[in-house]
Amino acid sequence: MLSQLALSIAESATLKLNETAALLRDKGEPVIHLGGGEPKSRAPIDAIIGCTAVLNTGEVRYTPADGIPALKKAVIRYTEQHYDRAVKPENVIVSSGAKQSIMVALYALLDPKDEVILPVPYWVSYPEMVKLAGGVPVPVRAADGSFEPSIADIAQAVGPYTKVIILNSPNNPSGAMYSEDFVRQVVELCEQKDIWLIMDDTYNRLVFDGRQSTNAYAFTGEDVDGSKLVVVNCVSKMYAMTGFRIGWAVGNRDLVKAMTNIQSQQTSGPATPSQWAAVGALNGVQNSIDALRVTLENNRDVMVARLSAIPGVKVVKPAGTFYAFPDFSAYEKSSQKLADFLLEKVRVVVVPGKEFGMEGHLRMSFCGTLKEIKEGIDRIQWALDPNAPNEIFLGSRKLIRDWL
Ligand SMILES: Cc1ncc(COP(=O)(O)O)c(C=O)c1O
Known part of the structure; x- marks a missing residue:
C-alpha cells in the first residue's frame, strides 16, 4: 500500500x-x-562549451553537495550585479533546479503543522512541495480579486504556525509583477513576525516595458546572515536551459548548511556537466x-x-x-x-x-x-x-x- x-x-x-x-x-x-x-x-553557446569541456575530459565526478566553487562564484557575482548584495560561498547552495532549492529550503524550515502563505495565484507546485515537507499550504486571495493581495490580506492569514511566505514575482501563472510597495511591506511583516520569506525570482530577468523586477534585499537592513530572506533563481528560464536542471538559493548560512545536508542525502548534488553549463551561461555573453x-x-x-x-x-x-x-x-x-x-x-x-x-x-x-x-x-x-x-x-x- x-x-x-x-x-x-x-x-x-x-x-x-x-x-x-x-x-x-x-x-x-x-x-x-x-x-x-x-x-x-x-541554450547559450557559452553554456554548451562549459558543459562539453568537462564531458570531453571523461572525468565526471561527484561535486560538493552545494555546488562547484566556480558556480557559486558566478552566483555571487550575479547577486552583486542584480541585487547589490555581497554574499559569501556559505550563503549559496546550487541545486538541481530552482524547484529543488525551494524543496530543500522547505524541508529545512518546516515542522509538522507549520504553515506557508502562498498568494493566489501561486505556482502550481508550491502547495504540493509544502505538503511533501510536512507543512500546510495557506493560499491567500486578494480581497479585490486581483493578482496581488494587499498586505492586509497577507497579515490576516498570519497565525502562530506561519513559518514561511513564498512570493513569486513576476508571477507564474499571472505574469504580474508585485508592486515595490507590496514586496517592501511583506519584507517588513516577515521581519516583525519572524517569518521566513522565500522570493522565487525565476523570471526576474524576463520583465517587459523597460521595467526592472523588484529586489527584496533593497527593503531589509539586515545582512544576509542576519536575515530570513531567501532568494531563489535558476538558469532554466532566462537562458532557456530547463533540461540542465540548475537553480540556486542565496540566504542565511545556517539555513544553507541545513539545506546542503538535506540535499547531500537526496541527490549528493547537482549533475556536474550541468553545473559547468550554468557557469558558462552566467559568465558568458548575456x-x-x-x-x-x-x-x-x-x-x-x-x-x-x-x-x-x-x-x-x-x-x-x-x-x-x-x-x-x-x-x-x-x-x-x-x-x-x-x-x-x-x-x-x-x-x-x-x-x-x-x-x-x-x-x-x-x-x-x-x-x-x-x-x-x-x-x-x-x-x-x-x-x-x-x-x-x-x-x-x-x-x-x-x-x-x-x-x-
Ligand atoms: C515560479 C517557478 N519557480 C520555479 C520553477 C522551477 O524551476 P526549475 O526548472 O529550475 O526547477 C518554475 C518552473 O516552471 C517556476 O515557474
Whole structure:
C-alpha cells in the first residue's frame, strides 16, 4: 500500500499536459501547445562549451553537495550585479533546479503543522512541495480579486504556525509583477513576525516595458546572515536551459548548511556537466537574455491583443514571464472543464486556472512561435463562438465543427 503522503500529492498538472500534448502529436494530431513552461530558444553557446569541456575530459565526478566553487562564484557575482548584495560561498547552495532549492529550503524550515502563505495565484507546485515537507499550504486571495493581495490580506492569514511566505514575482501563472510597495511591506511583516520569506525570482530577468523586477534585499537592513530572506533563481528560464536542471538559493548560512545536508542525502548534488553549463551561461555573453525578452514581449503583445478581441474574455497585460492568465468565466466557470473542452474540440492545450488556485482563468504560454499563438487563440475563439461558421480555415488548417 502507498503511503498517506504519496496519496496526498497530486501529479504536476503542467508536466502531465506536456505528456498529453506529446502523445497527441505522436499520433499526428494538430496540437497547439499553449500550456508549456519553457522558451523554445537554444541554450547559450557559452553554456554548451562549459558543459562539453568537462564531458570531453571523461572525468565526471561527484561535486560538493552545494555546488562547484566556480558556480557559486558566478552566483555571487550575479547577486552583486542584480541585487547589490555581497554574499559569501556559505550563503549559496546550487541545486538541481530552482524547484529543488525551494524543496530543500522547505524541508529545512518546516515542522509538522507549520504553515506557508502562498498568494493566489501561486505556482502550481508550491502547495504540493509544502505538503511533501510536512507543512500546510495557506493560499491567500486578494480581497479585490486581483493578482496581488494587499498586505492586509497577507497579515490576516498570519497565525502562530506561519513559518514561511513564498512570493513569486513576476508571477507564474499571472505574469504580474508585485508592486515595490507590496514586496517592501511583506519584507517588513516577515521581519516583525519572524517569518521566513522565500522570493522565487525565476523570471526576474524576463520583465517587459523597460521595467526592472523588484529586489527584496533593497527593503531589509539586515545582512544576509542576519536575515530570513531567501532568494531563489535558476538558469532554466532566462537562458532557456530547463533540461540542465540548475537553480540556486542565496540566504542565511545556517539555513544553507541545513539545506546542503538535506540535499547531500537526496541527490549528493547537482549533475556536474550541468553545473559547468550554468557557469558558462552566467559568465558568458548575456545577449541571449535580451533576445529572449524582446521576442517574449512581442509575443505577449500579440497574445493580449488577440485575447482582448474575444468578447467576454478579461486579460491583464503580463509585466513579465511568458504566461498570460485570462479570465474566461464568462464562458465557463470550471477551468478544468473549459481546458478539457478546448483540447478535445480544437486540440489547444492550456492549463486550468484551478491548478494555480484561481477558477475561471486559463494559463496560456506565449513562449512558442507567433504562428502557434495566433492560430491557438483563433481556434479557441472559434470553439467558443456559437455563431461561428461550422467550417473554417484557421491558418493552414480546415476546422469543422464536429471534426472530432
Ligand atoms: C515560479 C517557478 N519557480 C520555479 C520553477 C522551477 O524551476 P526549475 O526548472 O529550475 O526547477 C518554475 C518552473 O516552471 C517556476 O515557474
